[in-house]
Amino acid sequence: MPGRPEGTAASRRVDAVRRDGRLGVGIIGAGRVGPVVGAALAGAGHAITGITSGSDDERVSAVLPDVPVLDALEVVRRSELVVLAVPHAELPGLVRGLADLGAWQLGQLVLHTDAAHGIEVLRAAAEKGAIPLAVHPAMAFTGTTIDLRQLSASYAAVTAPAPVLPIAQALAVELGCEPVVVEEADRAAYAEAIATASEFSRQIVRQATGILRGIGVENPGGYLSALVRSTVDQALTEASPAIPDLPPEE
CATH class of the missing domain: 1.10.10 (Arc Repressor Mutant, subunit A)
Incomplete structure (x- = not known):
């Protein structure tokens, strides 16, 4: 799996973005997981740049008030960290489709929340210079703010290239979870x-x-x-x- 080693332009950009502890975070996926992950990261001090539309925009707006609803391309364009919280079967096509459209940016963090996929599913984004992270909170989501309390008592499976594994672990902690490293080969x-x-x-x-x-x-x-x-x-x-x-x- 291609990754960006320490010392590259990608890692320097991440360091610069995180110097004040704040990222612009975009959410693709407005089901039960995406809005809650966004709210948790907002609570940790990050700025939510936008979220894609879903089947229940009213519920999403209750979890993420005043966050603009955007299409996926605009979410990616505005964000240093893109969270992909979509159904398992949709994730590979979404990553590849955005790569084909030239959406992924050099040094951009791309994090998905699927249990079964590791970082291989993000290869198309990594080939464009994005930094692949897999963080799965091990809990059942309701899609409401109730989940924020549950997150603080949960673990999260973390998979990432070795040079950026601390970033994935830090994001899991910011969600409120205790990170546990799961190797790529063990995700299934x-x-x-x-x-x-x-x-x-x-x-x-x-x-x-x-x-x-x-x-x-x-x-x-x-x-x-x-x-x-x-x-x-x-x-x-x-x-x-x-x-x-x-x-x-x-």
Whole structure:
């Protein structure tokens, strides 16, 4: 995967942009993830330059008030950091299409939020001099400001070329997440783990609430809430490595 090593014009531009800790951030993708990522970065001091239109612009404006709605080319033109928060299947074509239009800029940061893709999917942008970053917050998004609190308790899978890995990690921290480096070759396995946990949880809850509803229990979701949360918390505790006892102080 081509990247821009330290000392190149690209890395110098990133250093200059970040000298005051502020980036112009554009969001392509107005679903559940993009607006929330934009709001988190705005909260960290960055300026949101624009976001593309989606199916619920009213919800987006509630999360990102006063942010202009622009087409993708204008978002890229205005931004030092472009966040791509689009469905998995759309990401490769979007990156290639913008490259064919000459949109990507030398030294521009391009970050996507997809679980399964690493930075290879951003090759077309990197070939134009952009800096590829993959940051996936491991949480279920609602697309509302409620997610901002959840981000602060989440981890994020980070993949980037070695010279710019600290930038990707710093952006994950600015989202509120604890960054965990996932190698390019491991992104598919990572995505499988995320999908397994997400889909299995949903299916089990749906099955259980259906059974309770069938025997006349009102509000089965509320009835199971404490049980499901405590069971998941216990399972996660059991899955975490035990902290060894410290030796007694002498």
